Amino acid sequence: MSPLALAVRDSSTMLRRNLLHARRYPSLTLNLLLTPIMLLLLFVYIFGDTMSAGIGGGRPDRSEYIAYIVPGLLLMTIGSTVVGTAVSVSNDMTEGIIARFRTMAIHRGSVIIGHVIGSVLQSVISVVLVGAVAVAIGFRSTDATVLEWLAAFGLLVLFAMALTWIAVGMGLISPNAEAASNNAMPLILLPLLSSAFVPIHAMPGWFQPIAEYQPFTPAIETLRGLLLGTEIGNNGWLAVVWCLGLAVLGYFWSTSKFNHDPR
Amino acid sequence: MTNLAIAANGLRKSYGDKTVLGGVDLAVEEGTIFSLLGPNGAGKTTSVKILSTLISPDPASGEIRVGGHDLATDPQAVRAAIGVTGQFSAVDGLITGEENMLLMADLHHLSKREGRKVTAELLERFDLTEAAKKPASTYSGGMKRRLDLAMTLVGNPRIIFLDEPTTGLDPRSRHNMWQIIRELVSDGVTVFLTTQLLDEADELADRIAVLNDGKIAAQGTAEELKRLIPGGHVRLRFTDPAAYQSAASALGEATLPHARLRSRGGTPVDESLTLQIPSDGSQRELRSILDWLDSVGIEADELTVHTPDLDDVFFALTGGSGVPNQPRETVR
Numbered sequence: 001m002s003p004l005a006l007a008v009r010d011s012s013t014m015l016r017r018n019l020l021h022a023r024r025y026p027s028l029t030l031n032l033l034l035t036p037i038m039l040l041l042l043f044v045y046i047f048g049d050t051m052s053a054g055i056g057g058g059r060p061d062r063s064e065y066i067a068y069i070v071p072g073l074l075l076m077t078i079g080s081t082v083v084g085t086a087v088s089v090s091n092d093m094t095e096g097i098i099a100r101f102r103t104m105a106i107h108r109g110s111v112i113i114g115h116v117i118g119s120v121l122q123s124v125i126s127v128v129l130v131g132a133v134a135v136a137i138g139f140r141s142t143d144a145t146v147l148e149w150l151a152a153f154g155l156l157v158l159f160a161m162a163l164t165w166i167a168v169g170m171g172l173i174s175p176n177a178e179a180a181s182n183n184a185m186p187l188i189l190l191p192l193l194s195s196a197f198v199p200i201h202a203m204p205g206w207f208q209p210i211a212e213y214q215p216f217t218p219a220i221e222t223l224r225g226l227l228l229g230t231e232i233g234n235n236g237w238l239a240v241v242w243c244l245g246l247a248v249l250g251y252f253w254s255t256s257k258f259n260h261d262p263r
Numbered sequence: 264m265t266n267l268a269i270a271a272n273g274l275r276k277s278y279g280d281k282t283v284l285g286g287v288d289l290a291v292e293e294g295t296i297f298s299l300l301g302p303n304g305a306g307k308t309t310s311v312k313i314l315s316t317l318i319s320p321d322p323a324s325g326e327i328r329v330g331g332h333d334l335a336t337d338p339q340a341v342r343a344a345i346g347v348t349g350q351f352s353a354v355d356g357l358i359t360g361e362e363n364m365l366l367m368a369d370l371h372h373l374s375k376r377e378g379r380k381v382t383a384e385l386l387e388r389f390d391l392t393e394a395a396k397k398p399a400s401t402y403s404g405g406m407k408r409r410l411d412l413a414m415t416l417v418g419n420p421r422i423i424f425l426d427e428p429t430t431g432l433d434p435r436s437r438h439n440m441w442q443i444i445r446e447l448v449s450d451g452v453t454v455f456l457t458t459q460l461l462d463e464a465d466e467l468a469d470r471i472a473v474l475n476d477g478k479i480a481a482q483g484t485a486e487e488l489k490r491l492i493p494g495g496h497v498r499l500r501f502t503d504p505a506a507y508q509s510a511a512s513a514l515g516e517a518t519l520p521h522a523r524l525r526s527r528g529g530t531p532v533d534e535s536l537t538l539q540i541p542s543d544g545s546q547r548e549l550r551s552i553l554d555w556l557d558s559v560g561i562e563a564d565e566l567t568v569h570t571p572d573l574d575d576v577f578f579a580l581t582g583g584s585g586v587p588n589q590p591r592e593t594v595r
Binding site: 001009010013016017020021024025095096097099100101102103104105106261262 | 319356
């Protein structure tokens with residue numbers, strides 16, 4: 001069997017294993033899904049009038065605010081899902097079966113690749129579920145073409161892949177599930193420091209560069225532009241570069257951690 | 264010349280300044296059971312981890328070949344030849360026993376049909392068919408261990424590492440496991456077994472290496488190891504303290520007829536009104552002891568011959584400093 005065929009075959013076996021875990025024990029995935037949905041409802045129905053009045057120059061318009069925060073929440077959903085990835089990777093590494101995999105003549109990276117693909121699939125499903133809630137409470141993308149929808153979907157998948165590779169690395173360096181959950185916490189907190197809930201120009205001047213160039217903001221602005229027709233500018237490129245950069249960094253970090261002698 | 268399934272020269276491993284393995288040489292012939300015997304912390308598990316490619320040895324180690332392949336340059340070929348059942352069950356507790364088996368079949372690239380066939384056969388052989396559809400986390404210790412070994416056998420490995428396979432098992436499960444291990448070897452498989460149970464090594468192994476403090480303290484068959492230790496003696500037990508006292512003093516100043524007896528003398532074991540006299544257990548020596556006992560008028564209530572067992576070897580070799588040439592009982 002060629003190395004590539006071996007990699008594909010073993011990775012898909014590992015993916016099946018991870019999907020089996022997720023199907024058998026869905027509670028972790030569902031719990032993590034609650035965070036973005038709660039935030040969506042909280043910001044729309046509780047803070048919605050105030051927030052939209054602040055952004056829109058004094059005139060409260062809740063439906064406009066729904067449109068504003070949904071792109072950010074979709075990306076936040078990914079951040080929340082990959083915290084689950086970090087936890088399950090860390091849990092998995094403490095299992096004896098991983099030691100068994102290491103002593104078998106299988107593709108070395110298949111364990112991690114299985115986790116990554118499984119987690120990206122979970123992220124996509126979670127995004128679709130949160131998106132459905134958003135549509136149910138009134139989110140509409142009025143002028144997006146099919147091509148823009150596809151681009152939006154592609155961006156979400158790319159973003160999920162980038163964050164997943166980072167989360168896998170975090171899972172690998174964490175000695176237990178609690179540590180993994182703590183280490184991955186920034187992935188949930190970062191969206192709060194982005195343009196997800198309020199525009200960058202409404203933040204203090206010294207903070208604006210941080211908020212503007214962290215990975216979430218360009219991705220949010222790009223998604224907003226694709227779905228709602230706002231100005232994308234150079235955010236599209238920034239988002240793609242961030243995603244590729246994080247994915248490559250996470251890939252090398254994770255594989256080198258995994259190839260180390262186990263603790 | 265017979266082929267070696269495992270050949271390790273100067274196996275070394277240290278963590279920081281703590282040396283776990285300080286240069287261990289191992290040679291295991293194909294189709295035999297080799298047992299690495301040693302107390303906790305002797306380095307047994309570390310040896311298995313290195314030989315099974317889980318962790319790497321220190322660079323100062325010599326050449327290590329497993330299944331004819333160099334561990335350092337061709338680990339994948341080594342992995343293709345071996346199966347490992349570790350000290351802590353290497354099963355996926357979240358999925359069922361059957362799913363664990365099918366997972367192994369997939370990773371050995373068996374076809375769907377073949378995978379199902381092998382799974383059904385092995386589950387049957389290891390008496391797990393009934394529990395096949397239950398999550399492995401609900402299995403008892405013995406069942407987990409059996410599933411673990413069944414998973415190892417999916418790929419038909421030629422060399423199997425068993426790291427303390429019976430630790431924590433009840434006597435019945437332990438005997439089942441021994442039976443399984445014997446069957447493996449009758450199929451021509453090489454077994455590398457670590458254990459801290461002397462009777463297990465005695466029962467199963469063709470060759471035994473006693474590992475202590477990261478070094479091989481002794482190596483050979485169970486018989487050879489037992490011969491290393493002059494642990495045999497004749498035990499005399501008395502019920503009457505007066506008879507015991509006179510026998511003890513007679514023994515103390517005795518000029519014993521047999522050379523060995525003369526040089527060592529007898530040793531009273533006070534608490535139990537027991538005397539013991541060193542002996543190799545041979546007919547000749549026994550007779551000379553009996554003759555002497557008659558001649559000085561000692562009449563014991565009970566006489567037993569104690570031959571050295573692997574326990575004596577184990578305690579003597581792992582007991583600490585110095586070469587032990589006295590059985591431990593005589594120290595008292």
